[in-house]
Amino acid sequence: MTDQPDDLLPATRRALLHRLATVQAEGRTPSxxxxxxRDGRTVWTGARGMIDDHAPTPDVQYRIGSITKTFAAVLVLRLRDEGLLDLADPLERHLPGTAAGxxxxxxxxxxxxxxAAETPGPWWERTEGTLRPELADLLDEQPLRHPRGRRFHYSNxxxxxxxxxxxxxRGAPWGDVLAREVLDPLGLTRTSLLPRAPHAGGFAVHPWADVMLPEPLTDTGRMAPAGQLWSTAADLARWAAFLADGDPRVLAAETRAEMRRPAAPAEEDWSAGYGLGLQLRRRDGxxxxxxxGSMPGFRAGLWVGERxxxxxxxxxxxxxxxxxxxxLAADLIAIVAEHEPPMPRPWRPLADLDESLLALTGPWYWGPQGFTLRLRAERALELVPLAAPGGPGSRFRPGPDGTWTGLDGYYAGETLRVVRAADGSPVHLDLGSFVLTRxxxxxxSAVPGGVEPGGWRPA
Structure with a gap:
């Protein structure tokens, strides 16, 4: 018996549909x-349309605009994971001759x-890709708008x-690679570069009158990885489940986590950021x-609530x-969280125990600052400040050489090493040159710079 029902409660479903219907009416949206x-499966779908008793199904294609970029990023990161490139490589090393080499x-x-945010020449979203047949047509001779790496500036x-x-x-067209490496393994059979029936038509709604204008449906050619894809609510739900829970056939869990870490410069108290192909938003903590995503006639949103x-x-x-x-997508997440907050996972003891690791647990001190070292599943460690015992700590993943590597916070990427006495007992911890003692x-003898011989004393 599970703590979380497979399907949403009737009150939750009613609230979700009410919110969707309100957005359709207030936003004057044709459909x-x-x-x-939730938990990797679609638990609710809803739709509204401008024609009575005729709403789109989850199998109707819409243009998804820049959600396409999440697919493009996964393909690039697969290349990195296979060792065919490094993220620090200049583009010129693999794709010579561009203005952004x-x-x-x-x-x-x-x-x-x-x-630059957009291509030179006519607006690429409303014109055929044949107007930009070569890579040189995507950027002008002076494409830089800001110094490299200094700030976030969205660039299609x-x-x-x-x-x-x-x-x-890959030696193959981008769309073919996408289908072979991502769409087919994940069963995204209704996601494509060009529309396939049934699909929605795109419209502009007049700002001051309830009338509509059809928008052009173009093939953007070389700009396709920036926003060409068509998909359905059903397929994008599967894609969201992949971004949340993963599939090792497509991308390793560590790489998916890397995608959602802020990669662009951000303020300390940032509310919006960008990772590697993913937008990031902070909402309600x-x-x-x-x-x-948006293209002429279409808009889209896909969010995963991490918490x-x-x-x-x-x-x-x-x-x-x-x-x-x-x-709306963000609101739908909030409605489910409000009506049916997730149940905490039940506490379970460790499946096995290494006595040498148990001996490491408990209080450690960096100078006068206290920390607690906790043992987690699969030999992982967590270091939590004593001043905030219930708060989040820094997690460390065990390595094959007997050390641990930091996963988050200040110690991300840093090495935690146990320094032991001749009898094997732990003397101190070395954390990126910081020494933690009992x-x-x-x-x-373990403290860099030594300690005053007189020791602790009253004033």
Whole structure:
């Protein structure tokens, strides 16, 4: 028996549909479809349309705009994981001859390459890709708008270059690689570069009158990796489940986690950021990761609530309108979290125990500052300040050489090493050159710079 029901409660489903219907009415949207994912499966779908008793199904295709970038990023990171490139590599090393050759792969993924936001010439979203047949057509001769790596500046041509990079290293068109390596393994049978029936038509709604104008449906050619894809609520729900829970056939768990870490420069108290192909939002103390999307006639939003364990998708066939599908997707997550908060996982003891690791647990001190070292499953360790015993700590993953590597916070990537006496007993911990001892500033032989011989004393 599980603590969380497979399906949502009737009151939750009613609240979700009410919110979707409100957004469709207030945003004057021809049609709107949404989906909610929990524990890897779709638990709710809803839709509203402008025609009575005729709403889109989760199998109707919509253009998803820049949500396409999440697919492009996964393809690039697969290349990195296979050792075919490094994120620090300049683009020129693998794709010579572009005006952005000195930008690194990581900078292109995180929109920190300083490139122009759009292509030169006519607006690429409303014109055929045949107007930009070559990579040289994607950027002008002076493509930089900002110094490399200094700030976040969204660049659609940057993702077109990443798609060309995938083509060069795979030796096949970007769309073919996407289908073979991502869409087919995940069963995303209704996601495609060009529309397949049934699909929605795209419309602009007049800002001051309830009338509509059809928008053009274009093939953007080389700009496809920036925003070309068509998909359905059902397929994007599966994609959200992948971004949340993963599939090792497509991408390692560590790489998925890397995607949602902030990669672009951000303020200390940031509310919005960008990782490697994923937008990041802070909302009500939690983190949402995913992406928004728009193309003429279409808008889309996909968010995963990290804390809530819930994802949501919303698709609309209108160029503009408020509230947006992206805001709706975030609202759907919040509604589920409010009505059906996730149950904490039950506490369970460790499956096995290494006595030498148990001996490491308990208080340690960096100078006079106290920490608690906790033993977690699979030989992992967690270091928590004594001043905040219930708060989050720094996690460390065990390595094959008997050391641990920091996973988050100040110690991310740093090495934790146990220094032992001749009899094997732990003397102190070396954490990136910081020495942690069992007592404040002791033993003196382990503390860099030594300790005053007189020891602790009253004033």
């Amino acid at each position: 709107l479809v949404g989906a909610v994912v 000195d930008a690194t792969v990581a900078q292109l993924l995180s929109h920190t390459a300083g490139l 041509p940057g993702y077109a270059l990443l798609g060309a990079l995938v083509e060069r290293l 939690g983190l949402l990761f995913g992406h928004t 809530e364990g819930v994802a949501a998708v919303a698709l609309a066939n209108s160029t503009s309108g408020t509230p947006s599908p992206a805001a 007592e404040p500033y002791g033993p003196a």
